[in-house]
Amino acid sequence: MIRVSVVGAQGRMGASVVEAVEAADDMELSAKVGEQDDIASITPENTDVAVEFTVPSASLNNVLALVAQGVDVVVGTTGWTDAKLAQVTQALDNGPRAGQAVFIAPNFAISAVLADYFAAKAAPYFTSAEVIELHHPDKVDAPSGTAIHTAQAIAAARAAAGGEPMPDGTQGEAASRGQVIDGVHVHAVRLQGLNAHEEVLLGNTGEQLVIRADSFERSSFMPGVLLAVRTLAGGGHAGLTVGLDAFLDL
Numbered sequence: 001m002i003r004v005s006v007v008g009a010q011g012r013m014g015a016s017v018v019e020a021v022e023a024a025d026d027m028e029l030s031a032k033v034g035e036q037d038d039i040a041s042i043t044p045e046n047t048d049v050a051v052e053f054t055v056p057s058a059s060l061n062n063v064l065a066l067v068a069q070g071v072d073v074v075v076g077t078t079g080w081t082d083a084k085l086a087q088v089t090q091a092l093d094n095g096p097r098a099g100q101a102v103f104i105a106p107n108f109a110i111s112a113v114l115a116d117y118f119a120a121k122a123a124p125y126f127t128s129a130e131v132i133e134l135h136h137p138d139k140v141d142a143p144s145g146t147a148i149h150t151a152q153a154i155a156a157a158r159a160a161a162g163g164e165p166m167p168d169g170t171q172g173e174a175a176s177r178g179q180v181i182d183g184v185h186v187h188a189v190r191l192q193g194l195n196a197h198e199e200v201l202l203g204n205t206g207e208q209l210v211i212r213a214d215s216f217e218r219s220s221f222m223p224g225v226l227l228a229v230r231t232l233a234g235g236g237h238a239g240l241t242v243g244l245d246a247f248l249d250l
């Protein structure tokens, strides 16, 4: 049995992970840790993999604490920057156990992972690309971690193909054009009734490709979370890995 502890267990995602772990035949729930609990209670003696879904302001410290304890971590919380990722890599290098692993996914839903992948594949063939993410109004961060990741992937694919900057006649600063991430405009919608959705618009003269992913329920993230837990528990992924595509045969 894989012993799993959940950090942020009382949150929307944390509670779904608790349910998914309890329903999995090959896993057992070890600890449920919330904001008021001591994360140091999670140790290699009681936990094979910790799953972390909290808030961007707390996630880095949680991950560093778990790595210092010698615990492998699957992270779904957003807000990761290159500087934060570098701190995780450094912590892993100094971890108390050989072969320690941290896995971070901007999105665990297969639809979103594939949308991201297809967008990067398509990007070099289009003059313009913009990203629209749409979420429930309780979400604290904007734009979504997924949209940032998608924009970066589009920009990298365009740059690798030697693409020109996108045409845009807007004059001066215009907030309504969204946040520009690596040259790609990203727009965030918060709407009651939505869960997690993303559209990538790709345009050429006279044509458009729309790639859309919809997570209607949080259950859509659970197969990806469990895949990551099983993969880390199986070993062989020492160090920091980002993105569920690393564990898929794409």
Ligand SMILES: NC(=O)C1=CN([C@@H]2O[C@H](COP(=O)(O)OP(=O)(O)OC[C@H]3O[C@@H](n4cnc5c(N)ncnc54)[C@H](O)[C@@H]3O)[C@@H](O)[C@H]2O)C=CC1
Binding pocket: 007, 008, 009, 010, 011, 012, 013, 014, 033, 034, 035, 036, 053, 054, 055, 056, 058, 062, 075, 076, 077, 078, 079, 105, 106, 107, 108, 109, 141, 145, 221
């Ligand atoms: N990677 C993915 O596929 C997905 C990622 N997310 C991300 O996961 C994160 C959590 O989302 P939700 O569950 O909707 O938020 P939420 O607000 O429902 O839950 C966050 C929980 O973390 C707890 N918390 C805050 N600080 C903590 C700390 N220091 N230690 C332990 N617990 C702490 C809060 O008390 C709360 O219960 C967000 O960053 C969100 O964007 C959400 C859905 C899917």
Ligand SMILES: O=C(O)C1=N[C@H](C(=O)O)C[C@H](O)C1
Binding pocket: 078, 106, 107, 135, 139, 140, 143, 144, 145, 146, 147, 195, 196, 197
């Ligand atoms: O907060 C959410 O709900 C989600 N957060 C992640 C993100 O910011 O990309 C993943 C998914 O979009 C749901």
